[in-house]
Amino acid sequence: MTGTGQAYGESWYWDKRYTDEAAGPFDWYQKYPSLKPLLNLYVPHNYRVLIVGCGNSAFSEGMVDDGYEDVVNVDISSVVIEAMQKKYSDRPQLKYMKMDTRDMSCFEGGSFDGVVDKGTLDSILCGQSSQQNAAKMLSEVGRVLKDKGVYILITYGTPVFRLPLLRNSCLWSIKLHVIDKQLSEGNSRQRKWELTSPIPLDGDGKSVEAMLGENPDVHYIYVCIKDNR
Template sequence: MTLGTMTQAYGEPSYWDNRHAQEPGPFDWYQKYPALAPLLHLYIPTHHRLLVVGCGTSAFSEGMVDDGYVDVVNIDISSVAIEAIMRKKCSNRPQLKYIKMDVRDMSAFQTVSFDAVVDKGTLDSLLEVIHDQMLLRCLRRLEDYIWSANLSLTLVEKFIVMYNKTPFDRKTSVRGKFWK
């Protein structure tokens, strides 16, 4: 598989199913929870309802719950990842919920369902797959699920992108923030 073919596959559930089947253990793309815990606690109270997009097999959300977060919803496009992680982590942590879902279609959630979104690389992988307009729509769609003045934390490459604005301000500034 060439690099171009591989990165285009990032948007396909089959790519992630195969990857998680071949590498079944916990995996974090950029940082493990302890490295980011002080930053998260600074901006996201533990009683907030959180959405973790592209959870994969990461132990990040498990660390959040062990650190006091009480409502963490995790979504991933890979049924293999969701099934594996549910077998291991849900039984003793009822604060964790796992759902097989494509971040590009979150219509199963009502708008303003979450106080904050944690993205540990999903948008980064989508940058390889989709055009600017599709990513912008995805970012704006994510914002529909966050309360008006709360935080979105995105780990993109080696940067941490955070914004804490009203939805109107976020929607008008998203393009400049990501494409300057």
């Protein structure tokens, strides 16, 4: 995510973008097939799953094709939600609703077993009042999840920046996985990092930098289990 900066946090930007690029679908960072082994590890097929900031991604369709039966998608852009409702009107396993992830009050607490976020917290962090908005979003994610439910955050954000935000929002037990960026383009070369093996995580995440090296070519995947003990 570079260049457009603050606009990524604004609904008008996404409405315009989805109007201009009506063709879709487009998946940020990674497509479903490359993340499927990790999803299958942490998200059983009978889970009710919420996708926050779904965009026009084919990720949720991939989940349903893989056997997930209840995938609820929300996005702040009415343009993309209307397009997705139309596109998937024959897939009852997929629901699309216009919603701001900072206020998901139309869902009761504990409504979901899993929440998946691919690029949406990152977008909010590019916008104005980014820290407050990110905190609001994360506290809503924690609220709509059942106890022991899982929040999967796929991001470019390193542990040093993402861990403090996560830890201030909810009581989580957090595991970190990484995936090579190039694999998102269908590159079949040998993986440098094994997706399903967590990376050891110390208190502030600096051990991860030491292990992966400077500017590693990876996306980070935070697997956060709600742990309200």
